Amino acid sequence: MRNLFFFVIIFFTCNNIFANAYPITPRPLRKLVIESDAAIVGKVINVTDKIYEGKKKKRVYYPLYKIAKIVVIDILQGEVKNDTIEILFQPNMTCPDSDRYYEKTSVIAFLDINNGKYSTHALSYGSKTLDSVGISVYKRRINEIQKILKITDSISKRTETIEWLVKCAENEVTSWEGVFELRDYKEFSNSSKNYFYQDLNAEQKARLKKAFLNSLKGPFYDFNLSDLIYEENKLEIDNILLERLKHLSEDDYYHADEYIDRLKYKNSSEEMKTLLKRYYEIRFEEKDPLERNKIIVRIISLIDK
Incomplete structure (x- = not known):
């Protein structure tokens, strides 16, 4: 009976962990603002293990779970009644990636609130550890999108949203927040080809190119x-990609696949096909990288022909 009880405890513990181990849809900043109950600027004053005070004053520690105690410095949206809040998180969870908090750091946290308890909305996407410059940039972008979301005219709302996404994309602090939606996200229409980037004007495209060159x-x-x-700057970007790949150190060859994926179209020979097949089989093997490194060098030479 004791063994059965132990098995049941293990089963439900593991089941709870595995039930949460799945990827979630990325949440860029605009989505976080739309979906979250609240958003704050805070200072993480400490991070401790989760502790359960059991019967007979027995303390049970849960080292896989952490509790971040955060002083609320500024409320960016919603209602947060506490001056200091606590957030439970699992720092070792990777699929999906957990929200994380670090002692003595400043954060912008997007929150779900349930019965007075706080949790991070959308896990890693909703917790942003930032310096003072980053917090200032995020606060401006959050305030702007909150105003844009109140626009009732769909055309004006879309126009303002695209401009806001470009502002995000051209600042390195918020670049991903804008680029993700400009590339992939569609809204305000039932069209399957309603990507935001299709409505970028010439001035916005020039700003994005300048942001890329600065990066x-x-x-x-x-x-x-x-x-x-890429579509309007193919030759220039291909040349930049190739030069970066050629000067990539062997220690950084685990990044080579991103370059190769984008440049492999430049050589469709049988040799290239054979090399690529083998490369994709072994590209992440680190124990004996010599074969992989030789293949990368040869692929570069074929691309550069």
Whole structure:
């Protein structure tokens, strides 16, 4: 009987964990504003293990669960009655990716409120650890989209939304928030081809290209931003991609697939097909990377012909 009881406890514990282990739909900033009960700027003062005070004053620790205690500095939307709130989260959960909070950091948190208890809306998308500059940028964008969402005329609302998305995309702090929706998201119409980027004007496209070129000064390549402007800048972006790939160090070859995926169309030879097949089989193997590295070097030479 004791073994059965133990099995039942393990089953329901694991079942609860696995039930939450699935990806969720990405939530860019506009969606977070629409869906969340509240949003705050806060200061994380401490992060502790979840503790259950059992019978006979026995304390049971749950190290997989953490509790973030956050001082509310500013309320950006909704109603938060507490000066200090607590949020339970699972930092080791990766699919979907958990919200995370770190001691002595500043955050913007989008909240769900249920019976006076707070949780992060949309997990990792709803918790944003930021410096003072990042918080200032996010606060402006949040205030702007809140006003845009109140517009009743659908054409004006769409026009203002697109401009707002461009503002997000051209600032490195909020770039993903804008690029994600400009590339992939459709709304305000039943058309299957109602992507926001189709209605970008020439001035907005020029701003996005400038933002992309400015991003090249940093250490990382913004594939999402270059994909957004690719159709009108194919040759220029292909050349940039190829140069970046050629100068990628072997230590960073695990990033090579992003470049190769975008450039492989430039050579359709049988040799390229054979190399690509083998490359995709072994590209993430780190124990013996020599074969993979040789294949990447040869793929680069074929692309560069």
